[in-house]
Amino acid sequence: MLITGGHSGIGLECVKRLVWDRPLNIVLAGRSPDRMKEVVGQLRQNGGTKISTLPLDTSSLTSVREAAARLRSMVEGGEIDTLQAILCNAGGRSFGPVLHSPEDYETTFAGNYLGHFLLVHLLVDSLAKDGRVVFTTSGTHDPDTRDGKAVGPAVEPDAWKLAKVGVDGGKPLSSGVRYATAKLCVILFAYELHRRLQRSGSSISSIAFDPGSVSGTSFLRGAPAPLRFIAGTSFARRLMKLAGITLGSLEVSGASLAKLATDTAYAQGSGRYFQVNDGSFGERRSATISYDEARAIKLWNASKQLVSLTTTEESPLLR
Template sequence: MPTVLITGGHGGIGLECSKHLAAHYRTNLLLAGRSLERIEPVASELARTYGVKANTLELDTSSLESVRAAATRCHALLDDGTVDHLQAILCNAGARIQGVNYSVDGYEETFATNHLGHFLLLELLIDRVVDNGRVVFTASGTHDPETVDGKLVGAAVEPNALMLANDGKEGRKPTSAGKRYSTSKLCNVLTAYELDRRLRRSGSAITSIAFDPGSTAGTGFLRAMPWPVRWLSTTAFFKQFQKRLGITMGSMEFSGISLARLGADPVFAGCSGKYLQSNDGHLIETRSSAMSYDEERALKLWNDSKLLVHLQPAEESTLLR
């Protein structure tokens, strides 16, 4: 059976996605995340419940060393047959970090976690994805400053990778947590579109999709927020308030199912380079922000990201040059 690698596939939207993949598409799973103590019981339960193989991969997307080690481990699992052919990579894990923190590599942690780690993972593994496979980026409507989502969280700033990685250093005033998050998600969308262009030039049939799960209570997105905020986000009143404001509304179950569909359903094979959104119980194709279609910005982000992750010639995918 085909295998889907999903970062953060053991909790929140990712877990709902993993359940749907196993139950409805009969795909094996490769669950990647920071804590094997948390992932392995989930993998065992998924395998027992749905009769699929569910392997685990220790992976911290904020650490370049961890990403490289995880990619090496994935290659080994594919080579020895433990993991069947790789049908899709779902770049789902993400975080909104309140304070200004830096990764073990010295990069601002939100940008490192949400963008750089997944960028490196794709460079290291895209050659192992089958030719009709999928790559899906869990982005966010907050990346678009023209939407209510973007205005409330904080308008995305210029997606300059070198500046974002070093945000708040050398006495510079750090960008707010909301803007760091929305900008990292803009980088996800820019990367999805640039990946699509590179795959098309190489003649590959791999599909690259950007996905907005909508505002979703019950995920780890708000874990850094104060307890009253986290509690309020789960109430019916707050959901109605969000809808009246015009916020894009998702749900953990529907958004997880939508992510699974984008990763495995043949109906979405023609959606490469597209932006799809979970909105009030509907999965729709829509437009992302104006800036996200800027090919010069996307190319600069891609090339600067290669520098930041110290991509070596032997590591660079032949599909993505």
């Protein structure tokens, strides 16, 4: 099982649950090798469980390609077992000036969406026949909810415009709008991936997951220290609940992500959206726009161009 961002926050809680429940090969993929090694040393590993690390920065397409090649060689060389699940969990919201990736793409869009788009394309053929791809998304993607209104409503999921925010010298989108729209793109991708897998006769599942607003994660990485402190208080949580914000927790959200990855109860979860809210976990409707197939296809094709996906990299399952 491969998880991006599995060395902190919700991803780490998910990994802890997976390690406790059953023997697995787990590959932690992230851009903090020292932190990942520290986590491996801290985790209690059950008999038969093996945890490996893989350098990966999802905002860098070069890094994604290198990581995918390394993972395929690990599987082919018998270093790890057949890939059962890909958990596209890494992401975050950047504050301050607009930043850009090595490919000159806006980093919120690249790190949350575009890197995972490429990673799934490169690894889908390495998945088991009944494998799963689970995408960590966010309720902020829906402009009709309190979550979406709180950060700024998502805009049209135009891949080229989102990738080039801040490049042309025009007025940039706010950090909240960039984040919400990137997560909308993730859900559009998850649903289109589901449709293409179904048409090809594949039993691989593609699932979207909203962990709710969770303090103690990388969501506020880069935010002013006072904001990070306030967001983690019980007072802030009560206010958010009163305001109608979707609330998660490290424990419940991490455990829910683990269930989506492995539990047979979610074997038929492909093409669906699951959400944690105030201790509960279940299927919900995502934003109306997220079910727009024409937008999803347009986003898919533009994303292929942005990542320079070659014919040899594109799986027959997804054409």
